[in-house]
Amino acid sequence: MTFRKLKENVYSVGAIDWDRTIFDELIPLPDGTSYNSYLVKGSQKIALIDTVDPKKSDELFENLEDLGINRIDYVISNHAEQDHSGTIPMVLNKFPEAKVITNKKCKNLEKDLLAISDEKFITVEDGETLSLGDKTLKFIFTPWVHWPETMSTYLMEDKIMFTCDFFGSHIASSDLFVDNESKAIEDAKRYYAEIMMPFRAVIRSDLKKVKGFDVDFIAPSHGQVYNHPKLIMDAYEDWISDKVRDKVVIIYASMHGSTKKIVEHLTGSLMKKGVKVKPFNVITADVGEIAMALVDAATVVVASPTVLIGLHPKVAYVVSFANAIKPKVKFMSFVGSYGWGGKAIEQLKGLTPHLSAEIIEPVLIKGFPRTEDFNSLDELAQKISIKHKECEFVKK
Ligand code: FEO
Numbered sequence: 001m002t003f004r005k006l007k008e009n010v011y012s013v014g015a016i017d018w019d020r021t022i023f024d025e026l027i028p029l030p031d032g033t034s035y036n037s038y039l040v041k042g043s044q045k046i047a048l049i050d051t052v053d054p055k056k057s058d059e060l061f062e063n064l065e066d067l068g069i070n071r072i073d074y075v076i077s078n079h080a081e082q083d084h085s086g087t088i089p090m091v092l093n094k095f096p097e098a099k100v101i102t103n104k105k106c107k108n109l110e111k112d113l114l115a116i117s118d119e120k121f122i123t124v125e126d127g128e129t130l131s132l133g134d135k136t137l138k139f140i141f142t143p144w145v146h147w148p149e150t151m152s153t154y155l156m157e158d159k160i161m162f163t164c165d166f167f168g169s170h171i172a173s174s175d176l177f178v179d180n181e182s183k184a185i186e187d188a189k190r191y192y193a194e195i196m197m198p199f200r201a202v203i204r205s206d207l208k209k210v211k212g213f214d215v216d217f218i219a220p221s222h223g224q225v226y227n228h229p230k231l232i233m234d235a236y237e238d239w240i241s242d243k244v245r246d247k248v249v250i251i252y253a254s255m256h257g258s259t260k261k262i263v264e265h266l267t268g269s270l271m272k273k274g275v276k277v278k279p280f281n282v283i284t285a286d287v288g289e290i291a292m293a294l295v296d297a298a299t300v301v302v303a304s305p306t307v308l309i310g311l312h313p314k315v316a317y318v319v320s321f322a323n324a325i326k327p328k329v330k331f332m333s334f335v336g337s338y339g340w341g342g343k344a345i346e347q348l349k350g351l352t353p354h355l356s357a358e359i360i361e362p363v364l365i366k367g368f369p370r371t372e373d374f375n376s377l378d379e380l381a382q383k384i385s386i387k388h389k390e391c392e393f394v395k396k
Helices: 054-066 088-094 104-114 181-211 229-240 258-272 287-294 313-325 344-351 371-390
Strands: 004-007 010-012 015-017 033-035 038-041 046-049 074-076 099-102 121-123 129-131 136-141 151-155 160-164 217-220 245-252 276-281 297-305 331-338 363-366
Touching: 004 217, 015 054, 054 088, 074 088, 088 104, 099 104, 104 121, 181 229, 181 287, 181 313, 217 229, 245 258, 245 287, 245 313, 258 276, 258 297, 258 331, 258 363, 258 371, 276 287, 287 297, 287 313, 297 313, 297 371, 313 344, 331 344, 331 371, 363 371
Parallel strands: 046 074, 074 099, 099 121, 160 217, 245 276, 245 297, 297 331, 331 363
Antiparallel strands: 004 010, 010 038, 015 033, 038 046, 129 136, 136 151, 151 160
């Protein structure tokens, strides 16, 4: 029995995925994840808010059975992605009288993705309410967290905002509520970096909208419930702002040690100037850690040997990923070694159309770095430090 109570007649009935190690076949999950589904029992109607990944559907049904649920009137679908919607067809099969309550965009996606027939849906508009008797649900459109159809559902009497992916985090825990605030924010940051960051401009209006409600709990569909909503709202406010930190992320690979030596020297030189720096060797690094570091870095430096006349392919992969998640970096540079020439810089520019960063002059070194090359790296560190000091967006 793993259902858990949030408030009177409001339960968490989803599934905990302790063993999941990767999401979207992309981001490692060091702490597993959960697919949260919530049951709201009104005096007249019963609503299920979101479902679970289909491979965990048994857990959802067991929880409903343990709660003695033999009727569901509404399935509220906040998001069409299958880790939340994939079990809806099974719920409709078990409870044929149930209707899916969602917005028009979500309905159309679910008709395509899940083959749910048109008559099973009731569509709602932004701000519309649905009475369950003594409990009332209000639907708040919060698009692009992280698909176009995403919405949140507010349980008015209990002041709970069910936000689906918005404010989510990948953590499997037996604690329903956040029990370790710094860990919760680390997990939420990894989640934000991977899928929310590209939409930070739109998220500003979503966040403003949610802040307009009196909220006791934020109940996302991954991770723990926030019983101090300000914690996660303040974190999002910071992440989506234009402000960055006096910090450099170095993305690198090295084949014979030249690029590693370059990175070591540049790292030390930046540290001497008091600039935070985090080098990531792409061969062993967790891309989730790289994404998190990019959330608030002022500068990214790409460092690569020349391979097949361009960037090391594994560096190119991480650079492509960084471009896709659109971090708010203000400056970018390149350092690397070559034997007889190459097109690494042209390739780097071609791979980063979404990064609106000012380019700081690269340092290209022939072979293993020598004294004059170390001087050039010191000059690059100096330029970065000055740029950070002069930039209005770098937190002082
Ligand atoms: Fe957790 Fe966008 O699905």
